[in-house]
Amino acid sequence: MKLATQDRGFFGSTYEAKLSKLQELGFEGLEIDGKWLIEKYDEIEKAVKATGVPISSICGGYRGWIGDFDQEQRALAIQDIGAILERSADIGAAGVVVPAAFGIFSRKLPPFVSPRPADEEREVLLDSLRKLNDYAVSSGSLLLLEPLNRYEDHMINTLEDASGLIREGNFSGVKVMADFFHMQIEEWDISESLRKTADLVAHVHLADSNRLQPGYGHTDFKTGFRTLKDIGFTGYMAVECELVPGDGLKAYAEMAGFLKACMP
Template identity: 65%
Template sequence: MKLATQDRSFFGESFEEKLSKVKELGFEGLEIGGDVLINRFEEIKKAVNTTGVPISSICGGYRGWIGAFEEEGRKMAISDIGEILRYTAEIGAAGVIAPAAFGIFSRKLPPFTPPRTAEEDREVLLDSLEKINVLAKEAGSILFLEPLNRYEDHMINRLEQAKSLIEQGGFSSVQVLADFFHMSMEEVNIAKSIEEENHLIGHVHLADSNRLMPGQGHIDFDSGFKALQKIGFSGFMSIECEISGDPEKSYLESAAFLKSIIIKGGGNL
């Protein structure tokens, strides 16, 4: 289990500064956007070699959504993700993160009834994932399918829903992303859900119940981390949250908090 974080402005301007700062704060990788990866690829590649700190994963930085209502938006997402996957493989990052969509509809908010049925949503997602699976396989990379909470997406909210799509399609280059913030809202038992979807979890996002740094809310990270250790998860767990107070202090405290839980559970750092 390795700790990573998404980029922050206080990490510095250059990628050598950013990766050095990440290491100083106690993290082992940096998660960045796909557009940034492509536009600054040579700089990033050099910084990784200089600092020894890897790019852990790629989140966002593409147009549209794989579950977009408009066909054009879906085609753009598939095309952009395909291009990002090639750069991801070359830089040695674990994979590219994608939810079905973000913020286009919620069954818990008016008008409550989406423009497609659940069956139609599934058909669209299976088609998008089939195309991306081919692109990921060709690139030698992975797509991490991320369930979001019911207010941010209406299609994939729980780990088992993501797993069901992957297994139905037989997608060998698609895995599940387990996000503690979203799981705290959608899973009955976070640890149990992790154990049940064990062979498909490839990446983890970390945020507390209030969307702040881990340790500043009330999520039970202990049982969740023990479940990850039990299933033999050895990938990156990346901070994806808001910051309250002094950012550097928050990062140092959160890194210490997370490492103490990993060590207490018998894990290695």
């Protein structure tokens, strides 16, 4: 298991400076926005070669959602993610993190009833994943399907939801992205859910139960990390959280120490 993080402004103004700084803080990779990967690819590639610190994964940076209610927005999402997948493979990243959608509807908030029937939603997701699986396989990258909690998405909330779609479509280019914050809300037993999807978990996001940096909530990272080791996970775990008030660099150094102490 390797520690990565999403970008922070205080890492530096250039990608070489960012990669060097996060390495100093105890991290081993950087998760970046897909838009920046495409627009600043040459700079990023040079920074990776100069520092030896890899781009671990890609998150965001595209229009629409793969489960969008709007067909045009869904088509844009497929188009943009397809382009990002190609660049993701070029830079050697694990893949592109993609949820079904974010914030377009929740069955736990009014009006409680989705404007699209559940069986139609599943077909929409399978269609999007089928198209993106082709992009992933042809490029040599992975689409990392992320379940979100019930208040942020209504289509894919658990690891089982994500793995069920992947298995139904037999998608070799789609894997599961397991986020400890969302799992803390949705999974009955995080370790058991990880074991059931052991063959599909390819990337991890880290935040504590309150979305703060690990160590400031009640998530049991030690047990979760032990389970990841037991199922043979060797990929990146990228920090995606809010920081406690104060010095950001100090918070990151503290976070790296905490997370490494939790690793078996």
